[in-house]
Amino acid sequence: MIAQDTSEAERLAENRELRARLAEAEQELDAIRSGGVDALVVPVNGGRRLFTLKGADHAYRILIEAMQQGALIASADGLILYGNRSIASMLNAPLEKVIGSVISDWIAPQNQAFLNELLRLHPGDKHDGELLLATTDGTQVPTFISAGKLVLSGEPDQLWMVVSDLSEVIERRKKESATLVQGLAKEAQADADKKLTAAARQSASYMRSLIEASLDPLVTVSAEGTITDVNEASVQVTGRTREELIGTDFSVYFTDPEAARSGYKRVFAEGFVQDYPLSIRHANGHVTEVLYNASLYRDEEGRVQGAFATARDITARKRAEAEILELNAKLEKRVEERTKALAASQERLRLAAEAADIGFWDWDLASNNVRWDKLMFSIYGMPPSDDGRILYTDWTSHVHPDDVADQEASLLDTVEKVGRNQREFRIIRDPDHAIRIIRASDAAISGVGGKATHVVGINLDVTETFERLKEIRKLNASLKNRAAELETSVKELDAFSYSVSHDLRAPLRAIDGFSRIVEEDYAPKLDDEGRRLIGVIRGEAQRMGRLIDDLLTFSRLGRQQVESVRIDMETMARKVFEELTAVQPGRVIHLDLHPIPPAFGTEAMIRQVWINLIGNAVKFTGKRKLSEIEIGVTPGEAGEQVYFVKDNGAGFDMRHADKLFGVFQRLHTNEEFPGTGVGLALVQRIVHRHCGRVWGEGEPDKGAIFHFTIPDPGKASGENNQPTTISTA
Amino acid sequence: MNTEPADILLAEDNPNDALLTIRSLKQHNLANAIVHVTDGQAAIDYLFAKGVYSERDPLDLPKVVLLDLKLPKLNGLEVLSLIRDDPRTKILPVVVLTSSQEESDLIESYQIGANSYIVKPVEFEKFSAAIYQVGLYWLLLNKPPISGKKP
Numbered sequence: 001m002i003a004q005d006t007s008e009a010e011r012l013a014e015n016r017e018l019r020a021r022l023a024e025a026e027q028e029l030d031a032i033r034s035g036g037v038d039a040l041v042v043p044v045n046g047g048r049r050l051f052t053l054k055g056a057d058h059a060y061r062i063l064i065e066a067m068q069q070g071a072l073i074a075s076a077d078g079l080i081l082y083g084n085r086s087i088a089s090m091l092n093a094p095l096e097k098v099i100g101s102v103i104s105d106w107i108a109p110q111n112q113a114f115l116n117e118l119l120r121l122h123p124g125d126k127h128d129g130e131l132l133l134a135t136t137d138g139t140q141v142p143t144f145i146s147a148g149k150l151v152l153s154g155e156p157d158q159l160w161m162v163v164s165d166l167s168e169v170i171e172r173r174k175k176e177s178a179t180l181v182q183g184l185a186k187e188a189q190a191d192a193d194k195k196l197t198a199a200a201r202q203s204a205s206y207m208r209s210l211i212e213a214s215l216d217p218l219v220t221v222s223a224e225g226t227i228t229d230v231n232e233a234s235v236q237v238t239g240r241t242r243e244e245l246i247g248t249d250f251s252v253y254f255t256d257p258e259a260a261r262s263g264y265k266r267v268f269a270e271g272f273v274q275d276y277p278l279s280i281r282h283a284n285g286h287v288t289e290v291l292y293n294a295s296l297y298r299d300e301e302g303r304v305q306g307a308f309a310t311a312r313d314i315t316a317r318k319r320a321e322a323e324i325l326e327l328n329a330k331l332e333k334r335v336e337e338r339t340k341a342l343a344a345s346q347e348r349l350r351l352a353a354e355a356a357d358i359g360f361w362d363w364d365l366a367s368n369n370v371r372w373d374k375l376m377f378s379i380y381g382m383p384p385s386d387d388g389r390i391l392y393t394d395w396t397s398h399v400h401p402d403d404v405a406d407q408e409a410s411l412l413d414t415v416e417k418v419g420r421n422q423r424e425f426r427i428i429r430d431p432d433h434a435i436r437i438i439r440a441s442d443a444a445i446s447g448v449g450g451k452a453t454h455v456v457g458i459n460l461d462v463t464e465t466f467e468r469l470k471e472i473r474k475l476n477a478s479l480k481n482r483a484a485e486l487e488t489s490v491k492e493l494d495a496f497s498y499s500v501s502h503d504l505r506a507p508l509r510a511i512d513g514f515s516r517i518v519e520e521d522y523a524p525k526l527d528d529e530g531r532r533l534i535g536v537i538r539g540e541a542q543r544m545g546r547l548i549d550d551l552l553t554f555s556r557l558g559r560q561q562v563e564s565v566r567i568d569m570e571t572m573a574r575k576v577f578e579e580l581t582a583v584q585p586g587r588v589i590h591l592d593l594h595p596i597p598p599a600f601g602t603e604a605m606i607r608q609v610w611i612n613l614i615g616n617a618v619k620f621t622g623k624r625k626l627s628e629i630e631i632g633v634t635p636g637e638a639g640e641q642v643y644f645v646k647d648n649g650a651g652f653d654m655r656h657a658d659k660l661f662g663v664f665q666r667l668h669t670n671e672e673f674p675g676t677g678v679g680l681a682l683v684q685r686i687v688h689r690h691c692g693r694v695w696g697e698g699e700p701d702k703g704a705i706f707h708f709t710i711p712d713p714g715k716a717s718g719e720n721n722q723p724t725t726i727s728t729a
Numbered sequence: 730m731n732t733e734p735a736d737i738l739l740a741e742d743n744p745n746d747a748l749l750t751i752r753s754l755k756q757h758n759l760a761n762a763i764v765h766v767t768d769g770q771a772a773i774d775y776l777f778a779k780g781v782y783s784e785r786d787p788l789d790l791p792k793v794v795l796l797d798l799k800l801p802k803l804n805g806l807e808v809l810s811l812i813r814d815d816p817r818t819k820i821l822p823v824v825v826l827t828s829s830q831e832e833s834d835l836i837e838s839y840q841i842g843a844n845s846y847i848v849k850p851v852e853f854e855k856f857s858a859a860i861y862q863v864g865l866y867w868l869l870l871n872k873p874p875i876s877g878k879k880p
Binding site: 516 | 743749752828832849851852853856
């Protein structure tokens, strides 16, 4: 306030000087106008200049316009004809509104009489005095005015007026007068003082509340760097009382006192600092990150008193920043990891595609650009372009003309439905013009708004696969035909067997039966030879009956289902042996039966195998004094069990081994050893139906050995003996 | 036509088999009253007193039917079905006497309701023995469900 007063005092002095100069100029002007002076010389810019009547108007105008005082000219009836900028500003109205208005509108009511006096002034008269202006905002401005009448030749008189704003001067005067009457009006002054103090206190208290209400720590620091005042927020942030803080060095409350001092120095050097980062240390060690704003403050004479500083707690912001940084780092790391994973996965996909000869393409719908990878070019037999780019029409021109329309329709469908499609079409490969079959898949990729922007897809040359498939289909078809033929044959065979069992046995029965009747009814008429011949007829008929029975058993085997039941092979072999040798008068048969592990198969069939093999052994050792039969098992390939039946019988020549298992094939005459030639064929059929093998070895007159295997169906597909679904079923 | 009541109805188209069967029964004194028909239709006509057997009393049923499977006109299984479908003959003893060793024939016969299934052996001694066993069992040992009109 005091500093402001100083400048106002200066302005007042200037005002007085100007007023004096104005009065002088007015007198000169009067003299000129009244014809007393023709020209005058005035000192300007270190020289003198002659002002003639002619040039004076312009110069005055500039002067008047530049004046701080208001100036106006009004007609005798009070219409404002001219005003300068200052008068407008005093009246708080635009100049245009002032000029042309009635002057009385701008004068306070109590001064209207004074205005009338001024308007009635005689030419040449001049009047000074105080006048209250009425401004547009309703306030009254105290002014000092000088006014007079202008006499213009041939025109009515005009009032001129120069107006000085006294509002500030009055304040000043009040003080001055107060000083003057100090002694005389002690009580009045005490009262005024009291009022002023109250006002000041009120103002100070108001300021204080504002400062305390601030959540930011506020501090004033002396020029020497000691704290002169703090607010409650400062107390909170430092953990020290107001009394503890005031008078101490401000820098000690920061983690970096040096930084605090240099910031303070900067305030002195530059007048302020903004967002200066420091950390305040609380008495309990807690650190608060802050940003300081500080500026200097001065006393009335403009001397620097110290600095006023406010701090903003940015701990939360810093923490948030740190968190964001950390998150960013994490995110970056994840992005990096995902990028790597993506790259790896893309590489895998690329390798897989390459290994599978799959070509990739990408069609950008907006630009109609199609991009191919190298395999696409190789599938179409085209030299690859540098950037893989080809024209859409490059593709269509390679598609078989008959297939183009369908393929384009399918692609269009993919685009329109933003879907996917699988297609097969023919292309004509570039270098050799070979027609190749392509399998293609494509999928549309949608952009903003769900419309397709891209179509990506793959091509795979399946010509070979297709050819192979065709071949396989052809083979399958012929196999099917063959199977059907075989099925028909089997049915025919069944029908044949049925006929055989009925129709062939009946005549045999008749032959045997009627031979018997001849024997019975005509016995006296028959001699020994006759009876022998009838015996031959009956024997052959019965043998044929057995042949038919064996043959039927053999054919029936083909239709019987093979089961997988656990069979105690050792017990079965022993029982079969005992049954077969129960009625063999005069025979000495020695059995050497080794321990035999169980097998899995159809019990009745496996029994038939033992019956036939052991039966053969018994039969073919019939001419031995001591028949020796050995039954056991030997380990074969891949841990399989090889069952065997060995005898010391007639044996056979290995040259005829290929005939062993043929139907009706015999290596001995019926006279030597009777038989139908079906037994071993039956054995082979059963073993084969169990997926096993059977073979025989022999030497004439030394004996024979027959081997067979019955694979365990549970082990059929694997080496180890793990339980399979069969065992749990 | 023969309207005499019979103990045995023999349905057999093969004359030799029929002869051997009847001879075996006779040798064992079991051929008291045998009616022999040579096709399936005749067997049905006899049992239900139809056609040439219309004069016969349908209530007078044999003690047992010896039925071959392979018969002209109606085969043995068809004859057996008709016998079992009629309330009058539903429980009439029927022995299937056949050359067929087919498992399907055997199972089907029993399913339709055969009382017994015998495969005719080729060897005459065995055949004769089998016929004797059948005759002995069904004519003498078995207590028939239906006692014919004959006292």
